[in-house]
Each structure stands twice: as C-alpha cells, then as structure tokens.
Amino acid sequence: MAPLAPRSGDAVFANVERVNAELFTLTYGAIVRQLLTDLEEVEEVNKQLDQMGYNIGIRLIDEFLAKSNVSRCVDFKETADVIAKVGLKMFLGVTASVTNWDVDGTSCSLVLEDNPLVDFVELPDTCQGLYYCNILSGVIRGALEMVSMKTEVTWVRDMLRGDDAYELRLKLLKQVPEEYPYKDDE
C-alpha cells in the first residue's frame, strides 16, 4: 500500500529554507504597483498577475512533488485537501480550509486562514476592480495543469474588497490523460 499522504505541511515547512514574510509581502507589493503603472488598466493587471502565477505554478510543482512526499491523489477532493494543508503550508506557511463542495465533487472553495500577500495593503478607489492576490490563483492553476488537471481558479471573496474572508473557487474542468510513451527526443 502506498504511504498515506501527509495531512499537514508543517514538517516540510520546518525543513525548507525560509525568508521573512515581510520581504515577500513588500516585494509582491512592488510588483503590483509596477504593473499598475505600466499597464494602467486594472483588468490587464489582473491578467498579468495570473500569468505570473501560472509561470510560478508550473515550476513550483516540481519542488512540491520532490519535497512533500505526497503520492498520487485518488480524486479531486484529495487534491484540494493536499493544496490546502500541504501545498500552501509548504510555500507560504499558511493553510486553508476546503468547503462548499458541489455534488459532483469537481468544484470547491479554499478559504485562506491567513494571507501573507496582503499585509500593509489597502486598495485605493482607483483600483477597486483589482484582484490583488490574483497571482495565487495562477499558481494553483499552473501547478495543477502540470499534474494533468485543467482547472479554473477564481476569487469569490476578497477582504481587500470588503468581504469577510479570502476564498478561492477551484473548479476541475477536465483531467488530461497522460500521454505515453513520452517522446523524449522531439
């Protein structure tokens, strides 16, 4: 029997090298401000943040698989659980709770218990349409795509926009079958 996937990323997080979250938070803030200045349109900034997240996600999944000791998830429910308890913990030091499953078990919500991206942040009136944390949804989408799952990840609640929590909606669009044999020499 395959070893049980760890239910928490605490041990992994304790063992990886870490940096002060404030450096991370302020650097992210600098990126968002640069994008707002360059792109002007809030919609474009949302897109660019999502793209950056996607780029990160497709790289980050390798480290996740290498260090987390998580084996293949049997279903999307387990996948969501692993993201919430192991993935987020391992990289950002936070966890989320998984709620609001639909009947087919293909979409659910991740409610973040803490969010290191938003310290010191307040959205000015000119940026009301901004999904400040859009990079995070991109990361999850990118990472899942690398393990054969096409997903749609959107923000449904955002405290910077006046909601009472940070809630991401995760929707499994389709499982892409792995192609085999891999064509290594192309």
Add this chain to the structure above:
Amino acid sequence: MIGAGKAKQYANVVEKPLSKGKQEVSLSAFALLFSELVQYNQTQVDNIAELERRLEDAGYAVGARVLELLCHRDKGNRRETRLLGILSFVHSTVWKVLFGKVADSLEKGTEHEDEYMISEKELLVNRFISVPKDMGTFNCGAFAAGIVRGVLDGAGFPAVVTAHFVPVEGQLRPRTTILIKFAEEVLRREAKLG
C-alpha cells in the same frame, strides 16, 4: 459558516495591529516571485541599464516602506540622523530583518570620502540567478541597491546606490558589493554636525 477564515476585518489598514515580523514564507516562494519580477521587467526594457533601473525602482519602494516599518516597530518612532548611524542601521537592522542576517561587511571607500560599501558573499536575491553571458555586467542586486537607496532617501540621506559583482579569489561565485555614494549635501551636513 464552516471553516470561515480566522483573519479579522478592520475598517482600514492602519487600525490593524502591526505584526511582530516573525512570520516566514519559504525561500522558494520568494525566489520564484523575484524571478517573475525580473522576467517581467525584461519584457519592458531594451537594455541592461534600464532593466537595472527598473529593479532598483522596485527595490526603492520596498526600502521606503521598510524604513517606516522598522522605525515604528523597533525604534520607537525614532530614526538615525547621523551618517554612520544610518549606515549601520542598514547593514545590521535592515539586513537582519529582510535577509535573516547582518550583511557580511560595511566599509568606507578608500578613494572617495563620500563612498561606502556593503558586501555580501551570497546576496539572497542573487542566490538562484546566473547571468547569461550576453547580459554583461547585469546584477540582480540592483533590487537590493534599490532597497538601500529607499531606506537612505527616506531617512534624509540621498545617495546613488549601485550593485556590483566582485570576484573573490578561491571562490566560484563573485560576491556582491553595494556601493553607496552620498549626495554632497549629506556630507556637508555631517561635517557641520561635527
């Protein structure tokens, strides 16, 4: 509802109590984010100097905020007013908070009175960076230089700050030296203060 986040809502950001700054994220999370910053800025420029300037600007924004944060949290709303005081504040306090350690060295330039150098054997932002040959002297340390400039400028010590690779004998990778050249008025004021 079940599993609602623990995070509390505040009417505005200043009402929120200041964190103690002990929270951490993984180094990879930062490195990946920083890499995106560099890659994005590469698409916005035509040459290396411009790329360094943009990274420096991003760093400046961080530095200005770090100064405010640290003065408020660690120094009881006071800041250094003397040249050596502010330099050691950058070298020790700021470095320790941002990079987890005091910078390797702080030296005075030998040729010019107005130059100081902070050196780091392996600067955090350069850790996972290898500069392609065709990008010449490009140094991602420009981001750290920007942080330093942001702190100094905010504290009333305008300076030109640049990052350079300096080869070290017997070591594969060069160290990064952050060169600080203070504006004339800073030195004049310092001389007056005696």
